[in-house]
Amino acid sequence: MSLTPLVQSFIERCMVAVGTQPHHAHSLAEVLVEGDHRGHYSHGLNRMDMYVKDVQTGICAKDGEPVVEKDSPATALVDGKNLLGPVVGNFCMNLAIKKAKEVGVGWVVAHGSNHYGIAGYYAMQALKENMIGMSFTNTSPLVVPTRGKECTLGTNPLSVAAPANNGDSFILDMATSAVALGKVELHERRGDSIPEGWGSDAQGKMATDPKRVLSGGGLVPIGGSEATGGYKGYGLGMMVEMFCGILAGAQYSKYIRTWKVTDKVANLGQCFVAINPENFAPGFNDRMSDLLSVHRGMEPADPDAPVLAAGDPERMHMKKCEELGGISYHLNVVNYMFCVIYQWALCTAPLLPEL
Amino acid sequence: MSLTPLVQSFIERCMVAVGTQPHHAHSLAEVLVEGDHRGHYSHGLNRMDMYVKDVQTGICAKDGEPVVEKDSPATALVDGKNLLGPVVGNFCMNLAIKKAKEVGVGWVVAHGSNHYGIAGYYAMQALKENMIGMSFTNTSPLVVPTRGKECTLGTNPLSVAAPANNGDSFILDMATSAVALGKVELHERRGDSIPEGWGSDAQGKMATDPKRVLSGGGLVPIGGSEATGGYKGYGLGMMVEMFCGILAGAQYSKYIRTWKVTDKVANLGQCFVAINPENFAPGFNDRMSDLLSVHRGMEPADPDAPVLAAGDPERMHMKKCEELGGISYHLNVVNYMFCVIYQWALCTAPLLPEL
Numbered sequence: 001m002s003l004t005p006l007v008q009s010f011i012e013r014c015m016v017a018v019g020t021q022p023h024h025a026h027s028l029a030e031v032l033v034e035g036d037h038r039g040h041y042s043h044g045l046n047r048m049d050m051y052v053k054d055v056q057t058g059i060c061a062k063d064g065e066p067v068v069e070k071d072s073p074a075t076a077l078v079d080g081k082n083l084l085g086p087v088v089g090n091f092c093m094n095l096a097i098k099k100a101k102e103v104g105v106g107w108v109v110a111h112g113s114n115h116y117g118i119a120g121y122y123a124m125q126a127l128k129e130n131m132i133g134m135s136f137t138n139t140s141p142l143v144v145p146t147r148g149k150e151c152t153l154g155t156n157p158l159s160v161a162a163p164a165n166n167g168d169s170f171i172l173d174m175a176t177s178a179v180a181l182g183k184v185e186l187h188e189r190r191g192d193s194i195p196e197g198w199g200s201d202a203q204g205k206m207a208t209d210p211k212r213v214l215s216g217g218g219l220v221p222i223g224g225s226e227a228t229g230g231y232k233g234y235g236l237g238m239m240v241e242m243f244c245g246i247l248a249g250a251q252y253s254k255y256i257r258t259w260k261v262t263d264k265v266a267n268l269g270q271c272f273v274a275i276n277p278e279n280f281a282p283g284f285n286d287r288m289s290d291l292l293s294v295h296r297g298m299e300p301a302d303p304d305a306p307v308l309a310a311g312d313p314e315r316m317h318m319k320k321c322e323e324l325g326g327i328s329y330h331l332n333v334v335n336y337m338f339c340v341i342y343q344w345a346l347c348t349a350p351l352l353p354e355l
Numbered sequence: 356m357s358l359t360p361l362v363q364s365f366i367e368r369c370m371v372a373v374g375t376q377p378h379h380a381h382s383l384a385e386v387l388v389e390g391d392h393r394g395h396y397s398h399g400l401n402r403m404d405m406y407v408k409d410v411q412t413g414i415c416a417k418d419g420e421p422v423v424e425k426d427s428p429a430t431a432l433v434d435g436k437n438l439l440g441p442v443v444g445n446f447c448m449n450l451a452i453k454k455a456k457e458v459g460v461g462w463v464v465a466h467g468s469n470h471y472g473i474a475g476y477y478a479m480q481a482l483k484e485n486m487i488g489m490s491f492t493n494t495s496p497l498v499v500p501t502r503g504k505e506c507t508l509g510t511n512p513l514s515v516a517a518p519a520n521n522g523d524s525f526i527l528d529m530a531t532s533a534v535a536l537g538k539v540e541l542h543e544r545r546g547d548s549i550p551e552g553w554g555s556d557a558q559g560k561m562a563t564d565p566k567r568v569l570s571g572g573g574l575v576p577i578g579g580s581e582a583t584g585g586y587k588g589y590g591l592g593m594m595v596e597m598f599c600g601i602l603a604g605a606q607y608s609k610y611i612r613t614w615k616v617t618d619k620v621a622n623l624g625q626c627f628v629a630i631n632p633e634n635f636a637p638g639f640n641d642r643m644s645d646l647l648s649v650h651r652g653m654e655p656a657d658p659d660a661p662v663l664a665a666g667d668p669e670r671m672h673m674k675k676c677e678e679l680g681g682i683s684y685h686l687n688v689v690n691y692m693f694c695v696i697y698q699w700a701l702c703t704a705p706l707l708p709e710l
Contacts, residue, residue: 070634070635072458072459072634073428073429073457073458073459074428074429074458074459074460075458075459075460075630075631075634075635077634077635077636103427103428103429103430103458104427104428104429104430104462105429105430105460105462107459107460107630109635109636111636132597132602145650145653145662146662146663147655147656147657147660147661147662147663148650148653148654148655148656148662149653149654149655149656150653150654152649152650152653160594160597162597162601170593170594170597172590172591172593172594174587174590178578178583178584179584195582195583196583197552197579197583197584198583200656203656204655204656204657205656222577222578222584222587222588223533223577223578223579223584223588224552224578224579224583227550228533228550228551228552228553228579228583229533229534229552229577229578231663231665232529232577233577233578234665235527235529235665236527236591238525238527238646238650238664238665239515239525239527241646242487242515242517242525242643242646245642245646246517246639246642246643246646247487247630247632247635247636247639248635248636249635249636249637249638249639249642250636252642252646253646253649254649275430275462275602276430277602279425279427279430279432280425280430280432280464280602280603280604281432281464281466281602281603281604281605282604283604284601284602284604287600287601287604287607288597288601291593291596291597291600291601291607291608294507294608294609295500295503295507295593298500298503298504298505298507299503299504299505300502300503300504300559301502301503301504301555301558301559301560302502302559305502306502307500307501307502307503308501308502308586309593310586310589310590310593
């Protein structure tokens with residue numbers, strides 16, 4: 001039995017129960033299920049309660065559609081109207097793809113958006129049209145810049161997807177922090193130390209005790225300390241902020257609401273790009289496939305750990321889901337979502353349909 | 356006395372002496388001097404001998420102009436005609452800026468190019484028009500992908516420049532390897548060990564002995580080992596390759612000629628992008644200035660090491676040059692260039708003018 005349609009429908013019905021438009025709820029459910037399917041459980045069902053609460057409290061808009069505020073052949077500025085992130089993201093990415101078909105590139109940015117799930121979801125939409133896709137979002141401050149001791153940047157993810165032959169592709173989907181906050185939390189819960197280069201303490205010193213990172217410290221940018229090139233990751237995080245909050249005129253940097261504090265409209269900035277390889281040298285997919293083969297076919301340092309290309313870990317997870325006949329969830333997530341949230345939604349929305 | 360005009364003119368005359376068109380020699384000299392001026396000595400005068408040799412041996416073209424092979428409102432594919440990298444780079448970046456003025460974005464890629472100096476030089480051209488600029492290039496294989504033990508990617512730099520108020524700007528100009536090869540070489544020469552996370556040995560294991568990195572090993576991507584997020588840097592290196600060799604139909608990955616082996620045409624791929632902030636939310640420069648101020652104004656972890664923004668180390672170097680009345684070069688570089696190379700060029704080009 002496949003769990004996927006059940007989860008998709010569960011998320012949709014929870015969101016509709018608190019007043020979300022059914023097609024908006026559908027968009028959100030698709031992105032969250034895709035997150036779980038690709039193994040990014042931190043960006044899937046696990047986060048549904050945040051979206052439910054945001055709509056229920058009125059912090060995120062229930063209804064309406066994004067609006068194009070400014071338009072040119074290759075660009076658009078979109079007001080996300082404080083709608084769910086995936087509603088804004090789909091609107092912008094479709095527009096970017098349309099522009100790329102017409103003039104080769106589409107570059108669309110949105111303000112007034114909310115958390116949009118995995119960045120890769122939007123970049124991957126371009127693959128369906130055999131195009132290169134990119135997506136960026138700013139997020140609540142969790143990252144301490146090199147030499148600093150205060151969180152002024154989010155994990156600011158970027159995603160780039162490029163098509164190869166026979167449905168194969170390169171899919172980079174990464175935060176510009178060394179690791180996600182969830183990884184540090186997991187180590188703390190287990191009582192494990194973390195490797196040097198994941199986070200720093202409240203004094204801005206690299207920490208190996210996850211508790212010190214979680215109490216007044218923060219994540220560090222990719223590259224870790226200054227000596228190992230952390231300033232590059234810091235620069236990449238700033239680049240994402242520039243394409244999102246700064247270019248779109250949204251909230252940015254330390255002004256974005258604190259992570260998990262949802263008493264304030266998020267007004268996130270997001271950026272969506274489509275590039276049509278047909279406008280460049282013929283044979284893009286062939287070369288892309290060869291580039292992937294060069295890497296996957298390399299002799300690995302450890303025979304048990306093959307060299308992968310970006311997107312391969314997710315592919316392996318999806319294959320596992322197929323073999324299992326569905327996405328496997330940790331019992332705690334299922335319990336929490338299917339019992340606590342369901343009950344909670346039920347109180348405020350007696351029309352919530354039965355599972 | 357300012358050394359800059361002297362060095363600029365010296366480079367130009369050396370290049371012209373081996374047959375380069377004067378305006379091409381001028382373009383190269385400008386990029387190399389700018390590299391030195393910004394403190395990136397590895398990409399300045401220090402590399403002139405490579406360009407002189409490439410032209411003298413006929414591996415790089417002396418004459419001609421880049422040609423637009425394919426054109427659309429927002430894009431162009433350029434054949435660099437095997438000309439000097441800066442000649443191709445200036446041509447493409449100017450075209451990208453022109454397109455961004457017309458349709459909001461210009462995305463131009465070139466095949467048939469050569470080493471183009473610092474990537475930031477091209478991205479920064481966009482600042483003159485108050486635009487965002489980007490530049491990417493592939494390079495000879497020096498980087499070992501995560502889990503691998505063979506170099507299949509170059510240091511594949513990326514640069515992103517964005518304007519702020521009063522001539523201030525954000526200028527990210529970074530290799531996607533943790534560090535440049537030159538840094539490892541420098542430590543080896545001094546007999547120092549290198550930090551974990553800079554390079555790996557011939558078996559793909561992280562090495563702290565620079566000799567092991569330089570003899571059959573390679574640089575590692577930003578992020579270092581797999582545990583500290585090196586796969587993200589590896590993904591970024593692949594992204595740069597995708598925008599360069601793959602999109603432009605140039606040489607790519609392990610097929611690019613070995614570093615410092617110049618018996619084969621380079622056929623590098625490069626990518627140049629301009630984005631016009633006027634097509635997006637009003638007030639871009641104000642927000643950009645504020646984002647820079649938020650970071651520069653932060654209380655640093657160490658009072659003696661202020662928090663910087665991308666481009667600030669270069670700004671500090673340029674200020675030092677101003678105070679000194681010119682760019683300071685290491686005596687060895689001056690000796691090598693002004694004596695050995697000059698003499699060597701003289702043998703084959705008796706018309707080389709006196710200094």
